[in-house]
Amino acid sequence: MLEIKRKIYDDKDWYEEYIQVLKDGKEIHYGESFDLPKYENGNYVFYLNYGNIEYYKFFKIYLKKWEDKIYFIPKYNFGNKKIYGYSPLEFLENDIKKILEDKEEINKIKKLTIKDILCEWACNSQFREFCNSFEDYQKKLVNEIYFVDNEIINNDISGKFEKIFGIKNKKIEKINLEEVEKLDKISVYLENGKVWEAFFKKDEKIYLNTEISVSFEINEIL
Secondary structure, three states: OEEEEEEEEEOOOOEEEEEEEEEOOEEEEEEEHHHOOEEEOOEEEEEEOOOOHHHOOOEEEEEEEEOOEEEEEEOOOHHHOOOOOOOOEEEEHHHHHOOOOOHHHHHHOOEOOHHHHHHHHHHOOOOOOOOOOHHHHHHHHHHHEEEEOOHHHHOOHHHHHHHHHOOOOOOOEEOOHHHHHHOOEEEEEEOOOOEEEEEEEEOOEEEEOOOOOEEOEOHHHO
16 A cells, blocks of 8 residues: 655744655655655656665656556666666656645656566566666666576576567556465575565466566567
8 A cells, every 4th residue: 555645844933744655554755745756858757865864865766657556656867877776666646646746737747668677677676776777777787686486587587588588568467466475486696695476377468577567468579
């Protein structure tokens, strides 16, 4: 469950308004109201601090829209930072409207793309390395993989992942996250010791495990 709360402190000499973003009760962001989504270079962006306000460190994410949901997507060059906080997040469109000063601005939020989904999916691996671009990150991530718990993918890790990252046009599908939790996952093992549940299987098809309610199947490239 996701919540957005406003907190107002008001007395004779002091007025401050804060925004708190919660995911399943865990604080994702807490900051002053000027931290609301900003319109930058044709995109709506949000700077999340994941509750670590004492460090005053913010992580830039993009707001993207698909049907009635707004998804928080990593910036494409997140790999140029050794530390980049990210948690898969999505809100109903009406929830985001509540924190926009001009409600009509919701129409400026760009449509979710296949590249957005791939970027979000890859970021969930929690692999972080200094990279010049998302394409550079893809190569370094693939080099970090030493085993995939699927024979077809494992027999050609670099080739299969190159095809996945090369996908341009696919039908984006609505995903039931509660259902996905019960489905079989395909784990990807990284040299840094992390295990990434990168895929899930449903009805003989393999999907990207994006941890948000949209994905697409990849059977045709396997």
